[in-house]
Amino acid sequence: MDERKTALIFKAFCDENRIRIIEMLRSGEKCACKLLEELNVTQPTLSHHMKILCDSGIVTGRKEGKWTHYSISPEGAEYACKCLKELTTIDS
Amino acid sequence: MDERKTALIFKAFCDENRIRIIEMLRSGEKCACKLLEELNVTQPTLSHHMKILCDSGIVTGRKEGKWTHYSISPEGAEYACKCLKELTTIDS
DNA sequence: ATAACATATAGATAATTGTCAATAGATAAA
């Protein structure tokens, strides 16, 4: 197992603002500007978090004109669940 | 949802050494000194990581004389899985 | 072309975290 890669995935969930972002995305795809409205951070900070979330595979971005729409990646989420389950399963 | 508490849980999985520790515990309960043998960190550093792992609920410690035996908490792991699933489920 | 807007990047800084050396506490053995 690649510990570095696994750590990268779960970095998505170890910051409060990123958890808030993921929660906002549960109700469907959202534009960065919409997310920005609801978080007390500046636009570059949001951008930074979105990069980490995308790198983790949990979130994907879709560019449309000047906007970027972000959403939860079902595949990424599924993979994270699989990792977590595997990692915490006691083999007897 | 309490984002701070959720972040605390997933802190367990966002450091390479902690992931290695969890992996070692998959094969069953292990003493701190045994874990220490296989990680390139000092004893206080291990102790620090064990605290974070226990605080996350993923790992529990059992004191027996001078030794502390650590193991994966099935309840903690289950709860983390539940959180992760909930957090990444798109409600439509 | 220019202006307005959305997002990303660069660079700086503050906060957090991972690490170590030194030491304390607790237990077992002599």
Place this chain on the structure above:
DNA sequence: TTTATCTATTGACAATTATCTATATGTTAT
């Protein structure tokens, strides 16, 4: 009761990360 052993705590430091301001890039509308 001293000594040895295992783990936790403290304090310092280095590395990483979250944040900001300023600026660049890319897109649409005028």
